[in-house]
Amino acid sequence: MASNALPDKRDRLFALGDDMCDGAHTHEVAIGLKQNTEAVVRPALEAARAAESTFGACQVLRKTANAAHNAADNSAKVFITNAKKRLSKFFGDAYSTEWGAAGWPNNSTAMPSTQAERFSLINSLKLYFTANPAHESVDMEVTAALATTLHTTISNARTALDQKVTESGQAKAARDAAETNLRKRLRGMITELETLLSAEDPLWHAFGLSRPADEETPEAPSFTTATPGAAGIVHVDWDDALRADHYRVWIMIVGTDNDFRAVETVTDSDATLAGLPSGSTVKIQVTSVNGAGESGAGPIAQIIVP
Numbered sequence: 522m523a524s525n526a527l528p529d530k531r532d533r534l535f536a537l538g539d540d541m542c543d544g545a546h547t548h549e550v551a552i553g554l555k556q557n558t559e560a561v562v563r564p565a566l567e568a569a570r571a572a573e574s575t576f577g578a579c580q581v582l583r584k585t586a587n588a589a590h591n592a593a594d595n596s597a598k599v600f601i602t603n604a605k606k607r608l609s610k611f612f613g614d615a616y617s618t619e620w621g622a623a624g625w626p627n628n629s630t631a632m633p634s635t636q637a638e639r640f641s642l643i644n645s646l647k648l649y650f651t652a653n654p655a656h657e658s659v660d661m662e663v664t665a666a667l668a669t670t671l672h673t674t675i676s677n678a679r680t681a682l683d684q685k686v687t688e689s690g691q692a693k694a695a696r697d698a699a700e701t702n703l704r705k706r707l708r709g710m711i712t713e714l715e716t717l718l719s720a721e722d723p724l725w726h727a728f729g730l731s732r733p734a735d736e737e738t739p740e741a742p743s744f745t746t747a748t749p750g751a752a753g754i755v756h757v758d759w760d761d762a763l764r765a766d767h768y769r770v771w772i773m774i775v776g777t778d779n780d781f782r783a784v785e786t787v788t789d790s791d792a793t794l795a796g797l798p799s800g801s802t803v804k805i806q807v808t809s810v811n812g813a814g815e816s817g818a819g820p821i822a823q824i825i826v827p
Contacts, residue, residue, distance in 0.1 A: 524737070525711050525730045527704055528766070530788065531573060538566040538703060540729025541710055548727055552717045557710035565699070565706040572699035576692040583685040590636075590678040593671070597639045598632060600663070600671055604646050605630060607663045611656060623649045640679070643672045731764050739764040739809035742790070742819035747805050749827040750793065757805055758791045759819060765809035770794065771818065775802040781818070786810075797826040 528534045545559040604623075609630075612619040616630050624645020626638050633639045647668035650657050657664045711730065718724055720733035742759035750756050757770060767788045771781040774797075781804070785792045797803060804823050809816040 525725075525733070527707055531700065533788075534700070534703065534707075535566065535570055535573075537729050538562070538569075538707060541707060542566060544724075544728030544730075545710065548724060552714075552724065554710070554713060554717065557706060557713050562703075562706045562710055565703045569696075569699040569703040572692070572696040576689070576696040579685065579689040579692040583682070583689045586678070586682040586685040590675075590682045593675045593678040594636050594639060596671055597643050597675060600646070600668065601632060601639060601642060603661050604663045607658050607661050608656060640672075640675050643668055643675060647672050726763075735763070737764070737811070737813035739766070739811045739813075739816045741809055741816040742768070742807050745805060745807055745820050745822040747803075747822040747824040749824065752799050752827055753795060753797050755794045755797060755803065755805070755824055755826060756791070757794060757807070757822070759807045761790050762809040762816065762819075764811050764813075765816075766811040767809075768792075769808045769810060769815070771806050771808065772797075773804045774798065775804065777801070781806060799826050801826050 528537060542559050542563045545554060545557075545562065548554070549558050608620070608623055612623075614630070616625070616628055620630055621628070624642045626633055626642065633642055647665055650663070650665035650668055654665070710728075714725070714728065714730070715733070722732065725732040740763045742762050745757065745759045748756045748758075759768070762768075767786060768790065769783045770785040770787065770792050771783050772778075772794065773781045777798075784794060794803075794805075802823065802825050804821050806818040806821045808818050
């Protein structure tokens with residue numbers, strides 16, 4: 522018996538939410554839907570979509586801020602390398618108390634291994650070259666002024682990244698809360714429909730749902746099409762099947778394979794098959810899969826591979 526479990530994937534959840542809201546728009550009055558109506562569920566759907574979009578935008582901004590921070594840190598590495606070359610003329614190559622006084626950590630003249638240590642060293646070098654201008658070199662781009670500018674740039678980049686990390690975390694929390702609310706509303710509508718519709722009523726399908734009397738395993742796709750792409754490539758398309766969580770694409774190369782063999786597993790209702798032998802005739806079929814099992818195969822499409 523079909524349970525109408527809500528999809529785990531967010532995009533599929535939103536698609537189901539659209540179907541359920543559309544079904545409610547058309548049928549809620551006739552069947553007596555009172556609690557989880559379109560007016561209640563659709564705002565929850567729109568809020569969840571908006572929260573997902575906001576989180577995505579925050580992730581992009583976080584990535585941009587992280588790139589800016591890494592660029593500033595790379596500049597710090599260059600400055601530290603040049604500063605080491607300059608100061609080795611005064612301190613020698615081996616670590617000494619002079620190197621420590623200039624700011625090198627861990628009793629070593631090696632490049633500090635963390636961004637935080639490099640940031641701290643830039644600040645130390647700013648102070649060192651301010652106090653020891655004779656050790657600066659404009660030609661080697663090792664001056665207190667450059668260290669000051671670099672330190673400010675890194676500091677600003679760190680602050681911006683911390684802010685974007687915070688905003689991203691807040692957006693994720695808001696997205697998760699909106700998704701939880703949407704799931705509650707959709708589950709509420711399904712529960713209410715269970716009191717209003719019989720297990721065999723075809724109106725379940727108008728809400729994008731399975732009839733409780735339906736088999737748990739998914740239906741097979743009702744059509745399969747294959748179109749040529751570039752050399753050795755075929756594009757396959759089929760219809761969304763009821764209760765399908767994902768699909769398996771099967772092929773049989775005529776004259777080579779004795780039977781169909783699975784070559785792709787996808788969540789969307791299309792796939793691109795590459796690496797097929799050009800000029801061969803290929804038969805293609807698709808099965809639907811969910812947690813309860815796998816459907817029979819859909820119709821066979823046949824194509825000559827370009």
